Amino acid sequence: MFHRKGPTLRELATQALSSVEHGYDLLAPKFEYTPFRTPNAVLEATIAQVGEPGSVGSALDVCCGTGAAMRFLRPLARERVVGFDLSQGMLDEARRQLADAPGTAALDFLQGDALALPFEGAFDVITSFGAFGHILEADEPRMVRGIARALRPGGRFVFVTAHPPSKLNPGYWVAQGFNAAVRVRNALWKPPFVMYYLTFLVPRARALLEAEGFTVEVRDGLLPEPFTPLSIVIATRR
Numbered sequence: 253m254f255h256r257k258g259p260t261l262r263e264l265a266t267q268a269l270s271s272v273e274h275g276y277d278l279l280a281p282k283f284e285y286t287p288f289r290t291p292n293a294v295l296e297a298t299i300a301q302v303g304e305p306g307s308v309g310s311a312l313d314v315c316c317g318t319g320a321a322m323r324f325l326r327p328l329a330r331e332r333v334v335g336f337d338l339s340q341g342m343l344d345e346a347r348r349q350l351a352d353a354p355g356t357a358a359l360d361f362l363q364g365d366a367l368a369l370p371f372e373g374a375f376d377v378i379t380s381f382g383a384f385g386h387i388l389e390a391d392e393p394r395m396v397r398g399i400a401r402a403l404r405p406g407g408r409f410v411f412v413t414a415h416p417p418s419k420l421n422p423g424y425w426v427a428q429g430f431n432a433a434v435r436v437r438n439a440l441w442k443p444p445f446v447m448y449y450l451t452f453l454v455p456r457a458r459a460l461l462e463a464e465g466f467t468v469e470v471r472d473g474l475l476p477e478p479f480t481p482l483s484i485v486i487a488t489r490r
Contacts, residue, residue: 258285271443272386276317277341283318284349290320290381290412293476298412298484299324299379301471306330308376310357312402314366315383319346319353325379326355334360336369367394371402378402378409384452392452396460400489409466409487412475415454424450454483461487 259267259282267275276283283289302308305327313321316335325333333355337343343361350359364370366380366387378399387395399409417424427449438444458468466487475482 256285258282268437268445269441270445272446273338275445276337276339280318280339280341280345283342283345284320288382289317291479292320292324294412294479294482295321295324295381297475298381298410299328301474301484301486302328302377302408302410304328305355310334310375311377311379312336312371312375314369314378314380314399315386316346316361317342317382319350319361321379321381322346322350322359323353325377326350326353326357326359328377329355329357332358332360334362334375336362336364336366338363338365367391367398369398369402373402373404375402376404376407378407380409380411384411384413385448386446387451388446389451389456392456393460393463396464400464400466403489405489407489409461409485409489411457411485412482413452413454413457413485414482417450454485457485465490 259279263278263282267278270278279286299321308329310331310333311325311329312334313325314336316322316337319335322333322335335343335346337346340363343363347361353359366383403409431448431450434445434447454470458470461468466489469486471484471486473480474484
């Protein structure tokens with residue numbers, strides 16, 4: 253599950269008992285060697301749905317982590333690609349990882365809260381991968397409003413999520429068990445560490461985005477195995 257260069261169990265335990273920001277600062281140097289990093293196959297197939305190289309002006313990756321999606325966004329953009337993350341450690345690692353990234357668009361790295369994006373009509377495309385579990389359900393409408401505000405009219409929010417799993421699927425109960433453990437941890441230990449599974453799934457994502465004025469398209473079956481059950485969502489700001 254973990255690469256030999258990845259974090260030890262002790263390091264993961266230390267991260268889990270930290271805040272989200274500090275936890276990812278600690279994890280950043282080894283994040284590329286963890287299963288939490290979105291695979292390149294998913295990133296490449298998803299971003300290919302946006303368009304051809306040079307087809308957008310500027311792009312933003314929210315909760316960019318170590319910059320994996322930015323590597324695929326840069327050839328797509330003519331002007332700039334911005335990585336936005338709560339963790340300065342992750343941003344520092346992203347800057348290092350992308351030193352040889354293909355493309356000519358400027359790369360910017362900004363620290364901040366995904367629930368308070370400091371942009372107004374600035375981007376043609378916004379992406380986010382593997383980060384929705386760090387957003388509480390009560391905060392999801394605020395996240396969507398910030399993304400809508402940051403997009404230009406006709407701009408697109410592109411991400412990967414899933415349809416709700418069957419309760420007969422063992423994975424459903426594993427995820428629910430993990431979520432329950434995190435809730436207990438947060439009740440007993442401060443600061444909280446927000447990380448939950450089965451969040452921002454297709455029905456809720458569609459409802460929140462449409463309420464904010466997006467046209468939502470869900471594209472199924474486009475990701476390679478073993479990720480084929482996941483959905484690519486393209487939400488266009490009207």
